[in-house]
Amino acid sequence: MAAGSAQLSCTRLLLKLSGEALMGRNGYGIDVAVVERLARDVAEVVAAGCQIAIVIGGGNIFRGVAGAAKGMDRATADYMGMLATVINALAFQNALERANTPARVLSAIPMPTVCENYVRPKALHHMEEGRVVIFAAGTGNPFFTTDTAATLRAVEMNCQAVAKATQVDGVYDSDPHKNPDAKRFDRLSYAEVLSRDLKVMDGAAIALARDNKLPVIVFSIEEAGNLLKVLRGEGRATVIEGSA
Numbered sequence: 001m002a003a004g005s006a007q008l009s010c011t012r013l014l015l016k017l018s019g020e021a022l023m024g025r026n027g028y029g030i031d032v033a034v035v036e037r038l039a040r041d042v043a044e045v046v047a048a049g050c051q052i053a054i055v056i057g058g059g060n061i062f063r064g065v066a067g068a069a070k071g072m073d074r075a076t077a078d079y080m081g082m083l084a085t086v087i088n089a090l091a092f093q094n095a096l097e098r099a100n101t102p103a104r105v106l107s108a109i110p111m112p113t114v115c116e117n118y119v120r121p122k123a124l125h126h127m128e129e130g131r132v133v134i135f136a137a138g139t140g141n142p143f144f145t146t147d148t149a150a151t152l153r154a155v156e157m158n159c160q161a162v163a164k165a166t167q168v169d170g171v172y173d174s175d176p177h178k179n180p181d182a183k184r185f186d187r188l189s190y191a192e193v194l195s196r197d198l199k200v201m202d203g204a205a206i207a208l209a210r211d212n213k214l215p216v217i218v219f220s221i222e223e224a225g226n227l228l229k230v231l232r233g234e235g236r237a238t239v240i241e242g243s244a
Contacts, residue, residue, distance in 0.1 A: 058084025
């Protein structure tokens with residue numbers, strides 16, 4: 001990644017946020033203060049000259065896999081999870097607008113009363129006009145995660161990388177919160193992520209990134225301003241790309 005305080009490592013980025021990131025220390029729902037802090041981080045990157053698209057999960061409200069595990073029909077549960085991502089996307093759009101950063105929500109499931117439908121040329125136009133584009137409702141299909149949706153949209157939007165925001169400063173070989181001896185990686189290849197079964201993104205997302213030569217940057221969202229630091233080469237992150 002590029003070093004220096006001025007130059008950004010990429011000028012068009014897809015940011016993947018988990019739904020859990022929006023709930024802060026709450027056990028459920030949306031922490032408005034946390035959402036506003038994350039929106040300021042995004043606004044800072046936009047002001048530095050980077051075009052941003054965002055995919056947000058829905059796990060703070062409903063997870064399709066969890067619903068299916070309790071006996072719910074998987075497709076129905078996944079559609080419910082997609083609707084949860086729309087709620088999060090609208091909340092984040094509102095926070096960005098409050099931070100004086102124009103944003104649009106585009107949903108893969110048509111709901112024109114609350115947001116725009118996803119149409120690729122429309123999304124590209126919004127990004128070129130400097131608006132943050134928030135993609136909601138996943139791919140619009142059940143059985144696909146928001147990680148896969150993020151990678152798909154990044155490829156469609158001609159993004160230079162996917163930045164996956166987590167609670168730790170990169171990829172480890174085990175959970176560093178549970179294992180103090182967990183090994184951290186600065187760089188990994190797609191093949192290593194898949195062969196080691198590292199829980200970064202699901203296999204379909206990593207394979208799609210590999211096939212399209214799309215780097216994946218894994219970093220911590222816990223520190224305010226960290227996204228801009230990572231894009232300037234000043235923050236800790238793990239970069240997943242062709243060769244380790």
